[in-house]
Amino acid sequence: MTFLALRDIRKSYFLGKDEFPVLKGIDLDFELGEFVSILGESGGGKSTLMNIIGGLDREFDGSVTFDGTLLDHRKEKQLDEYRRGTIGYIYQAYNLISHLTVLDNVLVSLEMTDLTQKERIDRATELLVRVGLEDQIKKHPNQLSGGQKQRVAIARALASDPKIIIADEPTGALDSQNTAEVLELLEEIAKEGKLVIAVTHSQEVANHGTRIVHLADGKIDGDTRLKPAFDVPTDNVRISDRPLKASASYANAFKHLRYTFGRNSLIMLGTAIGLFAVMLFSGLGNGVKAYIADQVNSLANPTAVTVQRYTKGGSDQQGAGTGSSTQLISDSQIKKLKSINNVQKVEPGYILANGQTKISDKTYSLSNMTTWSASYQTKIIKAGSKPGTNEIVVDKNTVAKEYSSKNWKSIVGQKVTVTWVATTADGTPVPVSKEMTVSGVIDFGHNQTSNLTTYQTVQAANKAAGASTDAAMATVKVNDAKNVSAVAKKVNAIKTDGARQFTATTVGDILDTINTIVSLATTVLAAIAGISLVVSALMIIVTMFMSVSERTKEIGILRALGESKKDIRRLFTAESLLIGFFSFILAVILAFGLGAVLNSALYKIASFNMIQLSVGNIVTTFILAIVIAYIAALLPARRAAKLNPIDALSAD
Known part of the structure; x- marks a missing residue:
């Protein structure tokens, strides 16, 4: 019964524009159990027919029909399935x-079957034992003799349990003993019910089969039956094939x-250094932001919102006596601020203009003089305590060290006379003087100066001098840091007769500005x-193109085994992705290793870990590595997939 039929094959x-016919109308029928030798001289069309x-x-x-199915050579997917x-x-x-x-050479074919991994290994091992290579399993091809290599090729050809075995000059490079053993194996394969087609120019090899087809000048000029085809087993259960898994x-x-x-380690190292640098600078940015936030939060309360009157196009900071009533905050406005959701309390305050103090006949300028509020942290007090009624804390660098x-x-503990300028309700400047006691010394650092007293002290002094007692600012204490932004927005949204009333400033606003710059x-x-x-990407591209050139024959082998263009593309893409992945792993090791060394050195300067790698930094670097790879x-993978399998197999 015909299993494989060729009709009017022309090539x-x-x-x-010159045409050179190789096959000139070949008609052949083959059945399972045959060992057919296609005999002919070189150039007669044997390899082309194969x-x-x-x-x-x-x-x-022409047409090729197998097992009753017409093979459409225009459909690449069907050809892949047919070979597989x-x-x-x-x-x-x-x-x-x-x-x-x-x-592994034998397992390559079995990877396109539905066998489990253990079943594949067992079958590959069994076939290698059958061809007498049980003690060569772990070796590489370059460690084998010619006869041993041919036996591996036979085991691989049988691995996926195909119905047709095509042997191209299977004994051409073997000595007489290995030739006899290989021909015996081919005959055993035919007896198992497979169709064995051996392409050869050796009459001795041809005589070993069941049939000889002689090909000359692109035509069949002889078809001799040497003996009947072997019986095909009726209980033969074949291994099912499937596309290659990713x-x-x-x-x-x-x-x-x-x-x-x-070779690839150098590429991975180069790529890892680039990824490491990106990760390091990202981690440094995190550390600098965290350091700034730590320093700011250590000085200012993150749950406090500083509120001043809104001045369009001008400064928001106005002294208690330097502006009109529209720049001050009245008691009714304080109550409105207290009514906002999530506000715990509101502390009115003053910003004092032209502040000075006199100690032992020496006058000191109190630049940036204001009132203590919930905005300040007690960490800024370097000596003494925060101010009480009729008390003041002075700046360390501009007052205490000058003293x-x-x-x-x-x-x-020193008694001092503090003076400043306030205003009356109609804006007339009024000098104010108050006897106070220095309760403490503060230091903000970062070249920032401040001197602080209490709201009640300033209010009483302004009242005694006939100045306005309305506040110039207010500190809104929020119940939770997560609500600060929402409260600030509500403060900024307060309007009277359509006009905006306040400007709210938070620690987050300051940090946002700094963090944007960082x-x-x-x-x-x-x-x-x-x-x-x-x-690094260019290095990977060059490496992959080199790999395609070096592995051209391998590409042809894989296509002959049934792998598709998609499988070939994926093979080279996978290798590049693995280079990217291992580069990422190396970059992470470098980042944490050198990051720890740098943190150790910088900690001695800033008492802070300045390089802080986040999960986001690591994930971003991973994505970057994979995308680049x-x-x-x-391009290299696309080139590999487009190679003609026949040309690839003939590559050196």
Whole structure:
């Protein structure tokens, strides 16, 4: 019963417009259980016919039918399925994959079956035992003799349980003993109910089969039956085939990456350095932001909102006596601020203009003099305590050290006369003077100065001098830091007769401004570091193109085994992605390792870990590594997939 039928197969090669016919109308029928030798001299069309039967050659006229199914050579997917499930190849040049072990070379074919991993290993091992290579399983092809390589090729051809075995000059490179053993194996394969087609120019090999088809000048000039075809077993249960899984492509890519680790390690190191630099600058940006936030929050209360009257196009800060009543905050406005949701309390306050103090006949300027509120943290007090009624805390650098550079704390407890300028309700300036006691010394650091007294003290002094007692500012204490932003928005939204009344300032506003600058700086630095990633991408592209050139024959082998163009693309894309992944791992190790060293050095200066890598930084770097590796692989992988399997198999 015919299993494989060829009808009017014609094939020509063209050199320019000149046509050179190779096959000139081939009609052949094959049945299972046959061992058919296609005999002929070199150039007679044997290899071309083999490529057509094997589903590798698509450019021909005529038809190929197998098991009652017409093979449409214009449909690449059908050809892939045909090679995967029906054809097994044995080559004169063995065509083993050099970076794979003997066992892995056989497993390549089994990866496109529905067997489990254990079943695949068991079958591959069983076949290698059958061909006498049980003690060579872990070796690589370059450690084998010619006869051993051919046996591996036979085991691989049988692995997926194909119905047709095509042997291209299977004994051409073997001595007489190995030739006899290989022919015996081929005969055993035919007896198992498979169709064995051996392409040869050796009459001795041809005489070993059941039938000889002689091909000369592109035509069949002889078809001799030597003996009947072997009986086909009726209880033969075949292994089912399926498309290659993505996991198999990644596993094969990893095996090649490991085999060529020396070369690829340099690429991974170069890429890792670029990724490390990006990660380091991102972590530095996080650390600087955290350091600034820590310093600001240590000085100012993050749950406090500073409120002043809104002045369009001008300064929001107005002294208690330096502006009109429209720049002050009345008691009714204080009550309105208290009515806002999530507000715990509202503290009115003053910003005092032209403040001075006199100690022992020496006058000190009290620049930036205001009233104590919930905005301030007690951490700023470096000596003494916060002010009470008729008390003041003075700035360390501009007052206390000027009073006594060696014993600046001695100013605490001193009686001082404090003066400032307030205004009456109609805006007339009024000098105010008040006897106070220095209760403490404060230091904001960062070149910031301030002197603080209490609201009640200033209010009483202004009242006694006939000045207005309305507040110039207010501090709104919010019940939770997460509600600060919402309260600030509500304060800014307060209007009277359609006019905005207040400007709310929070610690978050200050930090947002600083963080924007820090983010801009770190982004620029990270972008500069990212330029090295462009170089890394080019390195990966060059490496992958080299890999395609070096593995051209492997590509042909994989296509002959039934892998699709998609599988080939995925193989090279997977290898590039693995390079990106391992580069990322190395970059993380560098970032945490060198980051720890840098933090140790910087901690001695700032008492703070300045490099802080977040999960977001790591995830972003991972995505960056994968994207770069994937983009770098696109062109080489596409080139690999477009290679003609026949040309790839013939590559050196």
